[in-house]
Amino acid sequence: MVATSEELGPRAAAKRDQILSGARRVFLRDGFAAASTDVIAAEAKVSKRTLYVYYPSKEELFADVMRKLTIENPQTRALETIEEMSPGSKEELRRDLLELARKIVATMMQPDYLALLRTTIADTHRFPQLGGIYRATVPERAMRSFAVLIEKSRERGVVGPDVDGDTAARMFVGPMLTYAVLDGLLAEGPPHPPAREKIEDIVDLYMKAIT
Template sequence: MAQTETKPAIRKGRKFDQVLEGARKIFLRDGFEGASVDDIAREAGVSKATLYSYFPDKKLLFLEVARGECARQADEAGEQLATGAAPREVLGFAGGRIVEFMSSDFGFGFFRICVAEGDRFPQLKQGFYEAGPMLLHNRLVAYLKGAVERGELAIEDFDLAADQFIELCKADIHARLLFEGSCCCTAHHIKRTVDGAVEMFLARYGVKG
């Protein structure tokens, strides 16, 4: 009888957060392939033995760093989505968080790493998606359903509406990030794009008084 392969597991300890912060800096600087365990351990101020005791696989370490940062960003947006405030206010805040994270050095850096390494390690991009975009999408859907129940919005396909709003917030920003870098996204540009996304979304789904 064939034995089932056991996947390596993460073990937490006193220096767990220290290792994550060191890994975050090295992954952003060198990419997944270029990041060495030696450099990560040195940046984190721990021994390689300590690092491996927490993360026996570099892919696990990369995914944990990405998941933690994405969850933090989604939580910040989720706090506003959970308030039940008016759609214009909530969508404006959530849209701003979406674009700010997407255009940040961390967010865009990890996006590029996932694209570069995705074919070789599909679990990386899947894990990044589940920890960030999918989590935010689900929380936005929950808010939209509440707004419909309150009579503030008129939506039938909540998944589609949530995806539409997220894409509206990106507009040309994502393409400009790819070809021009983060310098293209000024605060004015972000606000202009998000404000336009909110207006267009409400023009389609808002309840006319």
């Protein structure tokens, strides 16, 4: 398990971020399969020995690049947003879900995220573990936290008594994923994020289904 910025000292955290920035550029340019640790170390301006101190494998490095770009992105804080939610009413739940939906869309529509997702899809047939790394790093962790949110909301009577946390998590993320695929991965030119009103419509339909 790679240490977090909080677990590292300031100098070590800065060095780790330097490595991540270099690796991100290499993965975006060359993909996962073609990216060598020699090239990554050179791009990050660190020795190969230093690279291995922080990241013993290329897979761990790729996972951390994805993590920093998505659920630990300081601009969206999507995972923290889920874990901080504690709605006590339907109105509060709708407010929280709107904020979360906007952050998920903003994360998924990042050009760098879409490029790394393409890399994951393209290279998984040669590196089967890559798909597992992506699932464990991004969607599974976020969906577990979302399922806990739904279960807490169910205990408080905010959502229906028969709502399953995992199913509810998949229902919520699914519509945003269609935008990422159809209007991001498969779009001609830059990504086309949904309008604010579309996100509100998705959340309102979702609220009707679970409350």
